Amino acid sequence: MSVQNLNSVDPFAEEELLGGTQDVGSGADYIHIRIQQRNGRKTLTTVQGLAKQYDLKKILKAFKKEFACNGTIHNDEKLGEVIQLQGDQRSKILDFLVENDVEKATIKMHGF
């Protein structure tokens, strides 16, 4: 017979755990797909906020092979590792991620 009130589990434990990270409620768990214009018709696509459990190198390799473009992993001190790809690959990236069981609701596509 366990009494709810006497449980040692702190009901606010999860809250503290969340509160410990600075970006609570900031939607930091979103995957952002952005586009940037370069010279002329050229563009750059960036993927920010991929979960740490994934191997970015392998994802990049798959992207490059799939989209036939070059790319790199940029290590930003604030935002972590960001994948950069040449050209406008936004919709392709979205499709790729959704196909590989990433929740579509967690992906945000930016740009025009």
Added chain:
Amino acid sequence: MASEEPLFDPSLKKRKKKAVAFTEDPLGADADPTAPAPDTIDNTTTTGEAVDLGPTTAHEQMKMNGEEGSKNEDEDFKAMFGDLKKKKKKKEIPMDLADGDSGTSTPAAGASVPAITEDLDFSDIKKKKKKSKKAALDMEAFEKELSGSKSKSAAEEEEDGEVEHNPNLDIDDADLENDPFAQPSDAPVGVDLGNEPWLSSDRDYLYPELLTRFYFLLHAANPALLSSSSQKRYTIAPPSIHREGNKRSVFANVTDICKKMHRQPEHVIQFLFSEMGTTGSVDGAGRLVIKGRFQQKQVENVLRRYIVEYVACKTCKSMDTLLTKENRIFFMSCESCGSRRSVNAIKSGFQAQVGKRSKNRPA
């Protein structure tokens, strides 16, 4: 036509009469005397008239053959239904056209901001349609309920006349529309059937039944709610974008659009820049100079997203909202429904290095 009306059932609605007269016009003077005549002398008239009517239309022939004094009215009713169906179809078509219009105009006039609101309105239309159908279906349920309890008021007796016609119409609707609307209309029918056990036996109410009942009562009590969903459209002048030089675009009517949305230009501009991943500045004439080449359509897309996120009220879809900043957090309060919620701060996120590195190096 005018002479015909009193001869037909005078209790019927004028619309229906007109519709009947419209379809039977081809028979004209021949058919009209027949309708009252069978009441007095059946066989002679049918045989006598059948000669005349035979060649005109098969439908009429059938009708004339089946015509007897007592059945005459029923036949007329059926004819009414047929006409009603047609009438209903006619009614439906403009609706569909309206839908189609908004549907086609979104891509065609896709270059204009009003399209956003048209999208919104589009959904409204759908909703409204659904609601009205539900209400119609629920009316039957309600009427059945009423007849079960045998407590009728005069006003509801008026509705009874319509209820007689409704089943046919609803089936007709389901046939007419092969779009998703058919499904929601089916569900209430199931509920409608379930209504009888709900009344007779003492099983528990089901949630959807009560919900449809609630909505019917709600809309019956204050019809203003139904009309409010088809309120005026929220339109914004499309952004006027033109190129300045080779790699800069000018967004001329930012201030107008911001005024229309009741937002600070700074907020809008910040959003635009972070979304489009560029920078820019506001020149002396209040125009926004954006670095990079952008077309009107692209800017419009971004503006549309801004409206969805920072202007439209999530609760009531109204655009009549205010954005205030409290303790570094933006709150959006709706003027029409009074809801209040916090909105995400605009964050630019990762910006890749574009252009010459030597330019960005701190001197």
